[in-house]
Amino acid sequence: MTPVPLETLNAAEAQTFVAALGEVMEHAPWVAESAFAARPFGSLQALYQAMVEAVRNAGDARKRALIAGHPDLAGKAAREGKLTADSTAEQAGAGLDRLSDEEFAAFHRLNDAYKQKFGIPFIVCVRRHGKESILRAFERRLHNDAAAEQDAALEEIFRIAALRLDQRVAAPDRLKVHGRLSTHVLDTHSGRPAAGISLELCEIGAGGSARLIRRAATNADGRTDTPLISGMPIPIATYELRFAVGDYFARRKVPVADPPFLGVVPLRFTVAEPEGAYHVPLLVTPWSYSTYRGS
């Protein structure tokens, strides 16, 4: 999807404007219609706020209809390919399109319990979460009362909208919807950045299963050429960075044990703020290593 410049939207007729932004809120083009009246927008942030205010100022029936218009997570509609394009991509990004039968059953059960208690579908901005994190949120929110849960649903809708806007509109400013995960490796045996270290970023699931997200190698500065994750929220999840430290020191002919004390070094950590900056470095010798959340 090529983003539309904000100025183009500012100059557009209602029909074009709504065509561009009508799907920012699921099945609710009236939000874009309402925002149209507030043109022109000095920033993407202002456009976003106008859409949020349109919802906040709407009557309760419209709010409930907006909420009710969202699909179940990992639900029947998803299995049957009946979701909007946005929802399809979002659910797939969080891995909801490749659930095991057991996980599918868990989602099914939680969806039912939630709908029975609240009469609305469970809404969460899935691009900010890994699978386990969605399930944890599900369990936690089932304990809310109806009013709190309506508020929670709207907040999630606004988060979804912010990400959809971020993809659709080009503007000088950016919404704060992206995080950043980076690493670097310092070889404290030789006192220099460790170049050429192969590494993997995995997401760690329940039970310790690992799903490879990305492979990379450190450059002459001990960093990866691009951040491990950027331009998107970092899904709330547990990750493991795995560094091929043994190979690195072997290539450098550093005398080590046989087999070496450190082969692949795993750093395991959990992301709680999808829009945060997570720098997770490795300081390493053939006999020791350390890490910390840096900035």
Place this chain on the structure above:
Amino acid sequence: MTPVPLETLNAAEAQTFVAALGEVMEHAPWVAESAFAARPFGSLQALYQAMVEAVRNAGDARKRALIAGHPDLAGKAAREGKLTADSTAEQAGAGLDRLSDEEFAAFHRLNDAYKQKFGIPFIVCVRRHGKESILRAFERRLHNDAAAEQDAALEEIFRIAALRLDQRVAAPDRLKVHGRLSTHVLDTHSGRPAAGISLELCEIGAGGSARLIRRAATNADGRTDTPLISGMPIPIATYELRFAVGDYFARRKVPVADPPFLGVVPLRFTVAEPEGAYHVPLLVTPWSYSTYRGS
């Protein structure tokens, strides 16, 4: 098996002596018989040396017979329960009794290749190794020449004998056949030993599979009440220590992220010296950790 005091052996008749030590060298009671002549032994080390010398001074035919008397690793005899009690226990300790079909085939193939090249069974002191380490040794030794390989086989037989002696004989001195793996956890957030941290020791197999070896918890001094491994060689293998750091800080009401940055912290390292002392501590805050090979 209750160990026999060295002094009892020193005072014993030949028949009793050989009954006690005849199986120290597989199917070769003549080694014990030969050592009997060198009584009395001032130390277990002296008894061990006498048995080693008996083999070294034997003719080549006897040496080759001694070697040939050893069973295949993970071989047909093992599957059919035809090993000596010692060999059965030793092969099981290294996990050779629970091979996958694929691993069994690998051993089978290597056994055949080895026998075809050298005409003798492949001998390794399996209690000093994990499965992968045995396979690596196998591949490496296949490249030896026959003379080097006969020497290697005898060295392994002596290692096996030392461990069998260590189990059978009580003496004031001990053979250097045991290693020691220990840990401790220091909470550098509060400046004290971390008490009550649950931890697991796993052996990491090819492909990253983890086999639980032991569960433990740290005491008030941040250590486990007993070493993680002691009284035996530490099998050459890759290990992972997994510390439930998130639970620990939650119990101490330390403010952390939700979910916490550090949940389970894995320390991964490889043991190369089965008789060595490996101290692998964890220094940890809710936002950082480090480890090193200590002593």
Place this chain on the structure above:
Amino acid sequence: MTPVPLETLNAAEAQTFVAALGEVMEHAPWVAESAFAARPFGSLQALYQAMVEAVRNAGDARKRALIAGHPDLAGKAAREGKLTADSTAEQAGAGLDRLSDEEFAAFHRLNDAYKQKFGIPFIVCVRRHGKESILRAFERRLHNDAAAEQDAALEEIFRIAALRLDQRVAAPDRLKVHGRLSTHVLDTHSGRPAAGISLELCEIGAGGSARLIRRAATNADGRTDTPLISGMPIPIATYELRFAVGDYFARRKVPVADPPFLGVVPLRFTVAEPEGAYHVPLLVTPWSYSTYRGS
């Protein structure tokens, strides 16, 4: 002074008993006389408690006399050599016999202010303090009211008494009056304890001046043969451990910069609990180091 066995004291006549313990409380042999009645003592702790109780149960006049019997810190009596042997040694141990004119004036001024406010001499167990720590306590306690300060004075008298008892009496149990300061050096460049590292322990005074307390070198285990401080309280003060790391790596022919990045590594820390165990290790490569309060 050769310690007297507790059993000897238990069997002694009153005169001998008081001769041995009369000076445990400064100029107050009546405390030993009173404790004599409680013989026999099953432990040094019981003897100590009996003396403490004798004071606690005494009338207020006796308590004030006990307090008043103590000399000024770094006072005229000290300069003129008129202190008891115990007080002389104790004040010298804390460096009060080598004050600069300025420091002497500070003590003089505080002594006067204290006496004017409370009518008693300022009492502190000087063996538990460095010079700056005494001055800080002085300033802090000047803000107390008279009742709190009488309690504080008695507590310090009990601490002084415990240390004097510890020196005078041999018993199976020990009073908890000693601390312990130790270090060890781990070479994480080569993965082993760093042997043969020269080190100095200095006390750091106001303005950063350093007073050498002890020189030592690490043994094969990376530790000093004896703790840096033991068998006495660790004076409350700031310390610096200085390790000749550059020389160590040069001897080991490790390639480093010229001059090396790390020459002498200082670790600076402050002791707050004189009876505590302080383990302050150094983990070091030619390019990095770390320390922590260990146990």
Place this chain on the structure above:
Amino acid sequence: MTPVPLETLNAAEAQTFVAALGEVMEHAPWVAESAFAARPFGSLQALYQAMVEAVRNAGDARKRALIAGHPDLAGKAAREGKLTADSTAEQAGAGLDRLSDEEFAAFHRLNDAYKQKFGIPFIVCVRRHGKESILRAFERRLHNDAAAEQDAALEEIFRIAALRLDQRVAAPDRLKVHGRLSTHVLDTHSGRPAAGISLELCEIGAGGSARLIRRAATNADGRTDTPLISGMPIPIATYELRFAVGDYFARRKVPVADPPFLGVVPLRFTVAEPEGAYHVPLLVTPWSYSTYRGS
């Protein structure tokens, strides 16, 4: 001194050119005259190379005269104010204008020994050195033979020239004559950059004396607003960074010991490459700290 744009020099007449650059080589305007012929220069590097080549291609007599034209370090001419403006500033920058009598005597002795052996003054680019480093270089170079020492003298003259050119000429490119020393502080107790930490950078002299070079404080990112040293060579010397860690944690109301275990944390390190990038971070909790040479 306002730098002259390179293009201005390229367009200048000989007289102006030599007026601008005649002092780049001490008392040797002929070098600038010779370089004038090679105009125009595409870069500062090209201009510098032209001046270097002018010297290299000169006859031996001219080279020796160039060398002989340099003043003694910390010599009589300096004391009497008879140096060129450049030399005066350079020697003062290295602290040679505030030598103790003892140090002055040491320089005097070395100057004499050097002149007696080689017949030329000892030349070193003092802006790249601290006092001790100059003395070490002096002692080392006294062992050279005359040819090696003539080469060494020219190399130092070229380094001096590069720094003088860097100050005099503005160009799109820069000569590689500057280093960079920076720090940052990470609070691993709370998992964020440590803001508002006061710090001092000192140069450590022989015997441990400290000379304050700069005071600074960390900003919200845990860094100083500008590098501690930049835009100049970092003199080869031992430095100590001193961080007011105790005050920082006290302000944050972190529970610590009284007095705190860590008050002022010193990091001591030595710079060997004046043109290098030295990043020396502090990772710190109230109970632990670490540092390393970063990049």
